[in-house]
Amino acid sequence: MGKNEFNSNEEKELFWHSSSHLLAHALTELYPEIKLAIGPAITEGFYYDFDLDTQLKEEDLIKIEEKIKEISKRNLPITRIELSRKEALEFYKKNPYKTEMINGLPDEKISFYEQGNFKDMCRGPHLRYTTEIKAVKLIKLAGAYWRGDEKNKMLQRIYGIAFPKKEMMEAHLKQKDEAEKRNHIKLGRELDLFSMQKESPGNAFFHSNGVIVLNEMTKFMREKLFERNYQEIMTPLILKKELWLKSGHWDHYKENMYFTMIDEEEQAVKPMNCPGGLLVYKSKRHSYKELPIKAGEFGVVHRHEKSGVLNGLFRVRKFTQDDAHVFCTEEQLTAEIIDLIKLCQETYNAFGFKDYHIELSTRPEKSMGSNEIWEIATNALKDALEAEKINFKINEGDGAFYGPKIDFHIKDSIGRSWQCGTIQVDFSMPEKFDLTYIGADDNEHRPVMVHRAIFGSLERFFGILIENYAGAFPLWLAPKQIIIVPVGERVHKYAEKILLELRKEFIRTEIDSRNETVSYRIRDAQLNKIPLMIVVGEKEEADNSVNVRTRDGKQKTIKIDEFIKETKEKIKKRENE
DSSP states (O other), X not given: OOTTOOOSHHHHHHHHHHHHHHHHHHHHHHOTTOEEOOOOEETTEEEEEEEOSSOOOTTHHHHHHHHHHHHXXXXXXEEXXXXXXXXXXXXXXXXXXXXXXXXXXXXXXXXXXXXXXEEEEOOOOOOSBGGGOOEEXXXXXXXXXXXXXXXXXXXXXXXXXXXXXXXXXXXXXXXXXXXXXXOHHHHHHHTTXXXXXXXXXXXXXXXXXXXXXXXXXXXXXXXXXXXXXXXXXXXXXXXXXHXXXXXXXXXXXXXGOEEEEETTEEEEEOSOSHHHHHHHHHTSOOBTTTOSEEEEEEEEEEOOOOGGGOBTTTBOSXXXXXEEEEEEOTTTHHHHHHXXXXXXXXXXXXXXXXXXXXXXXXOOSSOOSOHHHHHHHHHHHHHHHHHTTOOEEEETTOSBTTBOEEEEEEEOTTSOEEEEEEEEEESHHHHHTTOOEEOTTSSEEOOEEEEEEEEEEHHHHHHHHHHHTTTOOOTTTOSSOEEEEESSGGGHHHHHHHHXXXXXXXXXEEEOOOSSOHHHHHHHHHHTTOSEEEEXXXXXXXXXXXXXXXXXXXXXXXXXXXXXXXXXXXXXXXXXX
16 A cells, blocks of 8 residues: 555445555454454444453443554554464464354465464455554444354444544544434434335335425436437336346346235235336337337336335335346447436436546456457447546445446435436347347347346435435425425415415425424424525514525525515526525
């Protein structure tokens, strides 16, 4: 790792894995009887599992953290050494976890990393010196079964994070604190958007406020699809096993699917919408003059996710994909990909995401189709990106099993990256389903199929929106756009008149006529993140005006007709102020 570099995932993994060894080193000095298990780098930081008779407490983390800092300052060189299998087993003769790992390795030489009087079995690579780790924070204690198997012994686990600069740690902790305030599960409950219920683990129950936001999302997308001459289709939730065998999902995705028996036939709940879209295309003959055919679907899918990975709206078992499938000729392919890239860009800009990057994923090991069609498909994606002068990263071997793809990663208001949209080129499924169109030569030809989703999962994108805006949605997306606060009973009829006029224009408005002070009701509306509050008293009634307050405290008095016109225009433009 170069001087204080910390940019790529590879650099972070190297740094955090070295940090896990530093944690293990500190533990062995503080608790000599400890038996170390495993300590990998993870998506954000690292952990180490260990067997220790003493049950550690949260306050022990402070002592361990201090020991880590002290070892780091020793500036110990970190070096790779090799031990024979016999030497490694002798070194770990009192450690059943490391012994089991060594016995599972085919190698006769076992790689270790050594720093001072501490060494641990590891493939590496590692940092050069302990002092490169400038800032460490131990985050929490947890329990973990050895090898993730509940039949095995429960070990203790310490999670941590580390950085090469103290300022980076400070920025990280600040972001974590901000992220906690924006937690979509917490805000979903507070703003009455959705709930998670034990009666259906891994599935969201959307309340009225949440449904409004989802409807605004789909309304936006339907307008974009109409502009681009899409058809909207709907396909069944459950389809026969033979369809999933033909599509390849049975072989490549079976472990994530749900199954049922209907009329003594095995059937599956769809995890993806594409096979249904293929059947719709195949239901009639097509001419080259019709192509490209674009079929969009807001399709509900179910995927069997393990309970341990479920996370609010970010990882659910039932969700809606804004799926579409574009059937085109090979000559039309690059132009269609370019149009889809533009659709992604327009969508993310409209929802307030200006910063995003693109990754191109190539053929995975477990896939179907010839090398030739994979090369054509991959080149089409590259050509489209290069034509639009878009920088992109290549992820070797990370494509879908049926074709290469490009993924959009959007950056939110506190700098976190989220993978959302995807564009995937597929030559294999049109072949498997024998899709054809009649060409200008009156012969049958095979179309190319482009799978695409822009939001990805509506539920996940909704969760991202909640956290990006910290629940304070822009006016056009807000479940409740305006609250009217009448100053006393005498102006209640005037408040109701304004309510009717606003609702006639489909502006989501409510009256707060509770027996509370004006300042209390205004404060409550601000806490509920309502974009606009209208205060009306006798003066406003006499002038046919309203006193408008924004949730950030700005105020102005304006004629009601002018206010309605101004508000309608803001909603129509989908402004993200």
